[in-house]
Amino acid sequence: MTSISPLLLATEGFSLNTNIFDTNIINLIIVIVVLVWFLKGFLGGILERRREAILADLKDAEERLLIASKALEEGQLELAQAQATAQKILxxxxxxxxxxxxxxxxRTIQEMARIRQDAVANLSAETARVVELLRLETARFAVEKAIAALPGKLNASIQAKLIDRSIEALG
Incomplete structure (x- = not known):
């Protein structure tokens, strides 16, 4: 504490100097006014240009946002239409x-029915052909048997009667 006391004694207390020339208040006021006047134009121009650039950027961003929003809406509409079209196609x-x-x-059922009818028709035709062959074979066999049996059963008088009847039948 002893080191602080001599310092306080040397300054003789706290007081305000009201002498304008001694404190350079006029010089400070002039410097401050000149700085404000010069810097107002210089800094004000810089700040104004910066403000205009920021406003232009904001306006541009808003326009791009509107364009992007419209494009998004159109894209969503086209997507909905494409989905509807895809659903309809499906x-x-x-x-x-x-x-x-x-x-x-x-067609398969009709073809199967036609094939069945053809098979039935083919079977009927084959059956008729076999029956006809059997009938012809039976007739041929009967004629052969009759011809084989005739010589032993025919005598001269029976042969003469048979010839007479055949001539009468022709005439």
Whole structure:
């Protein structure tokens, strides 16, 4: 504490110097006014240009935001339309596939029925052909048997009667 006391004694207390020339208040006021006047134009211009640049950037950003918002809305609308179109194409494709499948099934059934009818017709024709062959074979066999049996059963008088009847039948 002893080192602070001599310092306080040397200054003789605290007081305000009101002498304008001694304190350079006029010089300070002049310097401050000149600085404010010169810096107002210089700093004010810089600040004004900066303010205008910031406002221009904000305006540009707002315009780009509006354009992007409109593009987003259009994109969402186009997406919705594309999804609706895709859904319609898918639905139409399913319907078409179902119609093709049903048509194919109907054609298969009809073809199977036609094949069955052809098989039945072929079977009937084959049956008739076999029956005709059997009838012809039976008739041929009967004629051969009759011809083989005739010589032993025909005598001269029976042969003469048979010839007379054949001549009468022709005449």
């Amino acid at each position: 639905s139409d494709g399913k319907k078409r596939a179902m119609a093709i499948r049903e048509d194919s099934e109907m």
